[in-house]
Amino acid sequence: MNKAFEDFLAWTCANEWGSEETQKKTLNNGVTLSIWDSGVLEVSPPKPGKKDIVLSCAVHGNETAPIEICRDIINDIITEKQTVIHRTLFLIANPASINKGERFVEENMNRLFSGAHSNGKAHNKERERAAKIEQYVKRFYETSPEGERERLHYDLHTAIRDSKREKFAVYPFTHGKPYNKHQLQFLLACGVDTVLLNQAPTTTFSYFSVNEFNAHAFTVELGKVRPFGENDRSKFAAAEQTLRRLISEDSLDFGAFEPNKHFIFKEAQTINRMNEDFELNFADDVANFTSFDKGDLLARDGDENLYAQHDGEHIIFTTAKVALGQRALLTVVRVPTESLELE
Secondary structure (H helix, E strand, O other): OOHHHHOHHHHHHHOOOOOOOOEEEEOOOOOEEEEEEOOEEEEEOOOOOOEEEEEEEOOOOOOHHHHHHHHHHHHHHHOOOOOOOOEEEEEEOOHHHHHHOOOOOOOOHHHOOOOHHHOOOOOOHHHHHHHHHHHHHHHHHHOOOOOOOEEEEEEEEEEOOOEOOOOEEEEOOOOOOOEOHHHHHHHHHOOOOEEEEOOOOOOOHHHHHHHHHOOEEEEEEEEEOOOOOOOOHHHHHHHHHHHHHHHHOOOOOOOOOOHHHOEEEEEEEEEEOOOOOEEEOOOOOOOEOEEEOOOOEEEEEOOEEEEOOOOOEEEEOOOOOOOOOOEEEEEEEEEOHHHOOEO
16 A cells, blocks of 8 residues: 555645645445545545535644544545445645644635635635645536436534634525525534524635535534644544544434524624724634624724624624735624525
């Protein structure tokens, strides 16, 4: 067994910006492993089920728990300890940022999809990598067997700051299509009872899969950023077990849908940093989902004061030191699950 299949993550990190060497291996159980690039592994069962699944991690390299989960699942597939009945594409998106131990090297990769990697005059390796990843996802979905297929993509993350709701997912903008009850139940089985509904297109990886390939796709925040080896894996056990079931079982039955088990939020405001003189009006350690009331000052951007517009307006994804024009703060408000159009 060559180095890539001995330790896929280590080989990936040793080829941090990519490898032109494609590799293929067929296991004793008939599963074919195809390495398209560093961090890009297609798993093809001999008689694939009707799902095409993308599992991605390391869009941000310091978010280690999802990397550990994917590493362990991949290793168990290679050693035939993990059954796989559906085509699955594993993506370790930004190996260079893993090696650096930071969120990104030059630019936030999760703002570079849906063609954003080619916008403007900037040029860097993260932009090149995002463009390649788009093509790998396209290749994976468009080379699936004929017939009715279900396309799925779970982009796994952990959050920079503490959160009053430890696990949550972002449901990308659906362009008016109903939300999917089974997907909400799948997330709940992963331990994710809180879901944020995007209200507009974005340049995130999950939205790319929704918009370009009509996939059920989500950005899944599984906890807090910690260094390798310091994650309490028991806190991620439900997510890992459910992902393992996803790739190994024909269908997952979660029983009747119970709206009261799901906490749904929608975007209230997106606050972008437009001036060098920008500051948030709360401490750096304020947790995600901290609530503010209408009229509370949230941020100052140059000469403009930005206020909460609703009672019970919760803050998430707060990062004051983003590049000009990028999101520094998102606010959300609770909506009743029963009010959603569900299918």
